[in-house]
Amino acid sequence: MSADQAKANIGVVGLAVMGSNLARNLASREGNTVAVYNRTYEKTEHLLAEHPEAEFVASSTYEEFAASLSTPRTAIIMVKAGRGTDAVIDELVKVFEPGDIIVDGGNALFTDTIRRERAVRETGINFVGAGISGGEEGALLGPSIMPGGSAEAWETLGPILKSIAAVAEGEPCVTHVGTDGAGHFVKMIHNGIEYADMQLIAEAYDLIRRGTGKTPAEIAEIFAEWNRGELESYLIEITAEVLKQVDADTQKPLVDVILDQAGAKGTGAWTVQTALDLGIPVSGIAEAVFARSLSSKPAQRAAASDLPGPSEAWTVDDADAFIEDVRLALYASKIVAYSQGFDEIVAGAEQYDWDIKKGEIAKIWRGGCIIRAQFLNRITEAYDEDPGLVALLTAPFFRSALEQAQEAWRRVVIAATRAGIPSPAFSSSLSYYDGLRADRLPAALVQGQRDFFGAHTYKRIDKEGTFHTQWSGDRTEIEATDTH
């Protein structure tokens, strides 16, 4: 291909559903000409045949692909995260030049992105890890995009990404999140919150169904109703759709014929693993990840299925009141999940030296992504009002929402416990709330225990310094000079 054929301003590598939808989205926007490449050319041919209107510039080799792009060359990799990404990067580095931009649009682990960015930067080429949320439909019609990478790369990439992103209240759902792995880090947290939100909704459904005997179709109506209020969100909306669905074979609610073992591709677990490293208690998110793990242990579940449950039957006297309690418990637990997710963003930003604007992140999550929700505006407002907010759930709006919900939340957790219905995300979120607001925690006793068996020392509430009690001797306290 000659230089005058270098007419595409953006390229996409990897033409599975997400890649081809993103390429079609790019092609549909004014001013974009899109180069496409796939490892097997048949897939490229198929896309070309299906979508002539996109006027894709197709290549069968990386050399041709590079030649079809105007400079600085910009290509978005849309392959399954992992080794495949490294293989494509290696090929692109061979045919790209300094100043060009390689974007990884997959769900990469942010530490891989940090590593890749460092390696690619050595060649003078820019590497941008960009989280893209919204599934297949979002990729086609407008996703929420979380790019990291250099400011230089953002200058070229920003306008292109803005052209394809979802729009919420007139603003494109994309922002330069921070350098190197910041974008994929924030996408990981997005997914952690997604796990929590999904688990909370599932617990709400389970409690209502088992407490009131309502059918999935009736519960679908309840969710549809909730979606008109403060819980308005994509996940609530699609839950109503899922619950309405009837299985064509059996005429049963589809939810009753789906095997109750939840899958996971790993981003939720990464959120929790990273939180453990950072020392951030994302307990609601962790319980959501573990709930999926528990569901996927059929042998253990079968072995435990005859363990005793509560001896008294559980009845709900006032179904409407109970449903309203569950709604409030869901709202309060959801606030906790977001608050924990934002805590992890703050800790990650500090650890990796990223300047992440929390309010901006909430803004770009308002449209396109899986956790899009009405109340993200409130999060932006909270961080705008107080950029140094130490815990999201203490912002005035959330404080008052929690105040209104907390009694109902407690009633729901008590009911679930009495009834023997698992509610790990509801109850751990409530424990987190109570833990955070406690005057004194039994952590003091833990410190005493640590000092007893390991001379790990403790601090006192009334004096400066570090102390150790001589437990095996005369039990006097000494001021410790070294810490263990």
Ligand code: 6PG
């Ligand atoms: C998104 C989704 C997307 C994907 C998840 C599903 O933001 O568009 O989060 O990234 O659907 O990876 O994850 P699990 O398979 O782990 O549920």
